[in-house]
Amino acid sequence: MRRAIITGGHSGLGAACAARLRADGIEVVTFDVSPDADFIVDVTDTRAVDAAVAAAGPVDILVNSAGIVGPNKPLWETSPDEWTRTFDVNVHGTFRVIRALVPTMVERGWGRIVNIASMAGKDGNPNLSAYSASKAAVIGMTKSLGKELAKTGVLVNAIAPAVIDTPMNATTAPDVLQHITSLIPMGRVGRAEEVAALIAWLTSAECSFSTGAVYDISGGRATY
Structure with missing residues (x-):
């Protein structure tokens, strides 16, 4: 049986992904700040990440879903602390977990890693500069x-x-949400289970000739 770690596995996309992978017969271990997680882990804490990865044991799959939106304001009104916090969760947190897990995956000769970025990392969303920049960094890292x-x-x-x-x-912010929803040609927001279905394929053996790629799931918003 394959084993997976899902960060942010107790809400949103992480929870949907955990449910889907379990339904597919994969053993799922959740890392989250939620007290209900298998391992209570703040991905901004390197020692906590390393300890949880060591305690979890070998895994075949990693889904990096832990993330925050960060400040909803123009870049010039964003404080250095807000900017740093957004990057520490979305970028550095992803880096910390990958860094801890990759050596054992390489040793075992098989692994699947999926990083959750965003259309914001490709297009840039107004009043979400920190979030958009952090997700662009996740794309570059991937x-x-x-x-x-x-x-x-x-x-x-x-x-x-x-x-x-x-x-x-x-x-x-409602006005920001309305704007970014209006950019979707399908005229609706996506459902978490739709995203989980894509992740299920990317973490499977059927995905065998794709790496370093970015898969859009955008209702037609994506233009490149």
Whole structure:
């Protein structure tokens, strides 16, 4: 049986992904700040991440879903602390978990890593500069790591969702949410289970000739 770690696995996309992978027969271990997680982990804490990865044991799949929206304001009104916090969760947190897990995946000769980026990382969303920049960084990291691991059996891809109906968007200002939803040609937000279906394929053996790629799931918003 394959084993997976899902960060942010107790809400939103992480929870939907955990449910889907379990339904597919995969053993799922959740990392989350929620007290109900298998491992209570703040991905901004390197020691906590390393300890949880060591305690969890070998896994075949990693889904990096832990993330925050960050400040809803123009870049010039964003404080350095707000900017740093957004990057520490969305970028550095993803880096910390990958760094801790990749060596054992390489040693075992098989692994699937999916990083959850965003359409914001490709297009940039107004009044979400920190979030958009952090997700662009996740895309760049995914592309580089995919090349680094291309011959190891460990595949690394990212997904770039448009607006998805998750609790995280409850913290997005209504005017910002309305604007980014209006950019979707299908005229609706996505559902978490639709994203989970894409992740299920990317973490499976059927995905065998794709790495360092970014998969849009945007209701037609994506233009490149």
